[in-house]
Amino acid sequence: MQEKIICFLIDDDDDDQEIFALALDTIDPDITCITANDGIEALNKLNIDSDFIPDFIFLDLNMVRMNGRECLTEIRKLPRLKKTPVIIYSTSSEQKDITETKSLGANDYIVKPPSISELVKRLEQVLRGRIQTI
Template identity: 80%
Template sequence: MQEKIICFLIDDDGDDQEIFSMALNTIDENIGFVTANDGIEALDKLHIDNAFTPHFIFLDLNMVRMSGRECLRELKKIPRLNNIPVIIYSTSSEQKDITETIMLGAADYIVKPPSISLLTKRLEQVLRRD
């Protein structure tokens, strides 16, 4: 039996969390989905529960209490996450943001698409990568 995939979305927009969840459910209803409303909450969750090691981390760039860049830097300091891909999930399509976050260690960059179907297709590409 294949291990259940756990996706961790760090995003302060409730609507984006819901759309992301719907897209994952379309791909496979057995994909685990955990959210944090910002980088501080995410880091607290990861530091408090050492057993929590998601398979993928999706990270919004523009959040209030801690930016996605700051959160990415902190995520990269957690040894058990060294092999976990962090994918930026942002409304920004600025090349500067893409380049900078990849240089900081992001594995990929997804510009938030205008529809659930496009998001579903893009997430399938990320999740099915071997």
């Protein structure tokens, strides 16, 4: 029996959430996509539900109430999430953002692509290691 993959997307843009969920569904309909609308909502969920350990966390950088850098810093303080990959999912392609977020503990960085097919390809690359170990 295959273990279900849980992806946690933290992004304040409803359209981006919908496109991301659609891309995951294209890869594998059994992947669960849970969303939070900003860093504060995400941290509340992660702190309140200690059993919630997603397989992957995808984090937007540019959010209003708490930006992605602040959220990433707080996520990395949670011992039970030390091994959970955090992937930045942002419109920014600035090298300084990539370098800074990796120094804060991000495992990977995805620039939001212009098409869903490109997003599917990039997500498959990120998820491949996890899927092969199941």
